[in-house]
Amino acid sequence: MEERQLIKKIKTLKQIKPNKDWVLFTKKEILEEGKGEQVMSWLFTPFNRPALVVRPLIAGVLILAGVFVYLYLGALTPQLAQLPFVSDKRAETEMMKASLGEIQVSLAEISLSLNNLKNSRNPSQALAVTGVVKATAKGGERVISGVKDSLPKGVYASLIDGFDEVYEKSDNLGEELLEFCINSLKQIxxxxxxxxxxxxxxxxxxxxxxxxxxxxxxxxx
Amino acid sequence: MAYPKKKFAKLYDKYVEKIYRFVFLKVSSQEEAQDLTSQVFTKGWRKFRKGEKIDNPSAYLYQIARAEIANHHREKARFQTVQATADQLIDPNPGLEEKSKLDSDVAAVKNCLAKLNNEYQDVLVWKYIDGYSNKEIAQMMEKPEGTVRVMVHRALKELRGKLAD
The missing domain is CATH 1.10.287 (Helix Hairpins)
Structure with a gap:
């Protein structure tokens, strides 16, 4: 191969470009660093790897928590049924269905994100995140169990399967991370x-x- | 320093594509390249914001990038996990057939380049993709210009061999 052809081939790599949205988003995020976002910063960038894992995971957990709050309020029917915003049963059922769908999607997202959490640069913080995920899921499961009777057939079982998957993955990942931490400490x-x-x-x-x-x-x- | 944010924003605009590409050629996925690139600029911004002097911004950013990549590979080796590698290499502007050909050409060169030693990879990227002169590369590598010239020649020869295999 002639040198010119070879150089031409190397130059094809110029086509590798970052995603424009990511470029803008990252620029904004970097330049705003230190502008009062410290309180929650460990939660959103605990491993200094913002793009990889944590956002989808935390977003999943937050959506899940929001939906649980909604379902929990829905379960307090005697008091709340008097209020105009929950008096329309049909709208309530529709919202309930949508929320159940969101829970299933969130559980699947959390489960997927847990797979990627292994890549974390900071295993001890990743370990803490598995604890947060598990605790949120536990709270969610309690709420779901409280409204079990009002849920459509089969939906309850499917949600519980989703929770079980999250528990199992959190536990397995937790064990793996803990072993890694112990072994790392042995090396120093x-x-x-x-x-x-x-x-x-x-x-x-x-x-x-x-x-x-x-x-x-x-x-x- | 007056308007550090504005000045760093300009630096970011000027170098983000180069640094991203430099990193991407040494890791296995877009996500890793994005994370490491954002690390590079975050570190750069922290230093810049403190008012510390950066004489040669490109050399400084590439220096951080090289350190971040090395750390990343060390961490990855310690904590190996299976991951998907079916990333899209370039933006989907051309037609599907053309894009697929471009993707495969780019992937072939990327794979062969990755087989060269780190310094050879760096000189080829800086010289032929980023368009730096031998003198600028010599400054970034802290080596004599003549050494860089020889390195470019040897790197090309080695890459030619890899592409022919």
Missing amino acids: SLSEEDQVRLRKAEEDYNEIIIMNLYNKYFNEN
């Missing part, structure tokens, strides 16, 4: 006191894993 030099703490943490962790396996075995049999 620690004071004697910290070494004792680390050994204790590892023993406790192993004990929990054995307990979980034991419980799982007896629940299944």
Whole structure:
């Protein structure tokens, strides 16, 4: 291949360009850094990897939380039915259906985002996020169970399956991240006191894993 | 420094495409390239905002980019996960058939380039894609201009071999 042809081939790489929307969005985000967004900054960019995982995950959790609040208010019928904004039963049913759809979509999104959370640069913060996700899902499940009787047939079971998937993924990811953190700590030099703490943490962790396996075995049999 | 935000915005506009491309050629997905590019500019902005002097902005940004890429690969090796690689390489402006050909050409060159050592990749990208002179590349790499000239020659030779395989 002639040098000119080769250079022409290299120049085809000029066609690689970032997405314009991303360029504008990132510029705005970077230049506004430090302008009072610190309070929630760890939540929205906990791993300094804004594009990858956290936004969809947090957005999913927030949508889910919003829908739960709506359903919970819907369940308080005796008091709220008196109010004009919830008196139209038909509109209420339609909204309920839409909300259930949103919950299913949010659960699927959260589940997908958990898959990507493994890529986090900061495993200890990722571990904290799995805890937040699980706690939100638990709260949601409690609300759904409270309005179980008013839900269409099969929908309740399908939502519970969605929650179970989120729990399972959070647990598995949590275990994986914790093991990673323990192994990373083993690679660095620690004071004697910290070494004792680390050994204790590892023993406790192993004990929990054995307990979980034991419980799982007896629940299944 | 007067109007640091405005000045940095100009720097961002001037270099974002180059830095993104530089990063993208060394990682495996658009998301990774976006994250690392935003890291590069975030770090640049933090320094700029403090009023610290940056003599050669392009050299400085590429220096951060190289460090970020190296960190990224180290982290990835430590915490390996499976990920999708079916990313779109270029904007979908041309027709489907043409676009698919362009995508495959670009992907072929990208793959062969990735097989070269890091410095060879850098000199080819800077010289033929970003259009820097040997003198500018020498400043960025902190090497004599003559060394850069030899590196470009060797990198081309090696890339030709990879493309022919």
